[in-house]
Amino acid sequence: MVHQPRRSRIDRGVGQYGFNDYYAVLGLPITVHMSVVRKRYIAIVKRLHPDVFGFSPHEKELANQYLSKMVNPAYNVLNQERERTEYTAILRLLAKRLIKGKQIVTPKADVAKKLLRSPNTMYYEQAITAIAEKQYDRLERIIDSIALISELNLVYLLTQEGYQHQEVAPLMTPQPETVSVRTSVRAAGSPSPAPSSNADDTAAFRQLLRKGEELVQQKQWSMALKELRAAVQLDDKSSRCHALLGVVYVNQKLAGMAKNSFQRAIQLNPKEPLALEYLASLNGQVPSAAKKPGTSSASPKTEPKKGGFFGWLGK
Structure with missing residues (x-):
């Protein structure tokens, strides 16, 4: 069959x-x-x-x-x-x-x-x-x-x-969760890494993610890509990080890579708002934040909020 x-x-x-x-x-x-x-x-x-x-x-x-x-x-x-x-x-x-x-x-x-x-x-x-x-x-x-x-x-x-x-x-048989350094070591029953090592990784990841998001907001796509790729190497389970990578790829005209990142983000968190918003746009659907594009210039109230998802799209 x-x-x-x-x-x-x-x-x-x-x-x-x-x-x-x-x-x-x-x-x-x-x-x-x-x-x-x-x-x-x-x-x-x-x-x-x-x-x-x-x-x-x-x-x-x-x-x-x-x-x-x-x-x-x-x-x-x-x-x-x-x-x-x-x-x-x-x-x-x-x-x-x-x-x-x-x-x-x-x-x-x-x-x-x-x-x-x-x-x-x-x-x-x-x-x-x-x-x-x-x-x-x-x-x-x-x-x-x-x-x-x-x-x-x-x-x-x-x-x-x-x-x-x-x-x-x-x-x-490897499981998806074992990609993370922290989960794979503990799941195998081997000695746990020093707490300071985990703390250092977590702190480094948060710093890279925060820096990457700042660069995305500044539309510094190449620099943002470096920060976010370094972040995802430390923690591949962050839906936010994958979603931000997708935003970078969109603005670098890499639609296929953008879709991959958004789909990965949604796989990790089905409610990841940034990924849902952009993926809908890439698929030709009307995103929730832009259901009435014809009214965006008629009233200041309908203008995208500062820092909104589509405010990161390069012109």
């Missing part, structure tokens, strides 16, 4: 930490050259086109969902150099946080285990190429193929950041 696609969220590799693995969706290694992205996208579109011979009506609908919910969003990010650069930087930050949190990574696939034991870029690229050849041949196997490639991507990211594999490491 062919199952409905789960957007671009998977439960292995990069996906298990709440991030979309766009490289895995397109069957590409993180090292891929920009010129290959479009060629791969076109090949997938041809394979999933609703008029492909042999597809039943249900399979045509399913193929269309894979295209609209997974393949197209992945292509929109990876085919634009700036968005791809920002997206890849976020994946590298994930790897750094896992290493800092002493996360033990145990891949399920043998090919990923081999890469973890003996890191080799050529082997990594060849392994993904082999999987990608049949990635979209069978609709019911697409998710499994994406998950397998994502495991390889995660291992590659970790080894590139200096992760040291431990042969005797106990089997453990």
Whole structure:
């Protein structure tokens, strides 16, 4: 039986930490050259086109969902150099946080285990190429193929950041919460870090977040990005921080990255007002703060309040 696609969220590799693995969706290694992205996208579109011979009506609908919910969003990010650069930087930050949190990574696939034991870029690229050849041949196997490639991507990211594999490491399935240094250490039952260390991290995070928000209000987008990315490295569970990152990406014309940040913020806090406001705008909906745009200039009372969400949009 062919199952409905789960957007671009998977439960292995990069996906298990709440991030979309766009490289895995397109069957590409993180090292891929920009010129290959479009060629791969076109090949997938041809394979999933609703008029492909042999597809039943249900399979045509399913193929269309894979295209609209997974393949197209992945292509929109990876085919634009700036968005791809920002997206890849976020994946590298994930790897750094896992290493800092002493996360033990145990891949399920043998090919990923081999890469973890003996890191080799050529082997990594060849392994993904082999999987990608049949990635979209069978609709019911697409998710499994994406998950397998994502495991390889995660291992590659970790080894590139200096992760040291431990042969005797106990089997453990990472949970999203373990991305945080504080929760992962305590959950593992190991000695708790010194209270002063936690306090220092918390204080540093708050300072970075506060500085980042000030820079957003001043429309200093590049400087704000540096502060907020440093903050999210200390605490990936702050919906406010992800929402502010989204605001920065909007103003840097990185719509795909902005959506990712707003969606992550809402995942952490479904009521995060800043993310809800901007995401509605990006999706073409009328945000609550701008339901009557025609009256904004008729009366001072309808003007946006100072510091309002859309007051941060650059002109």
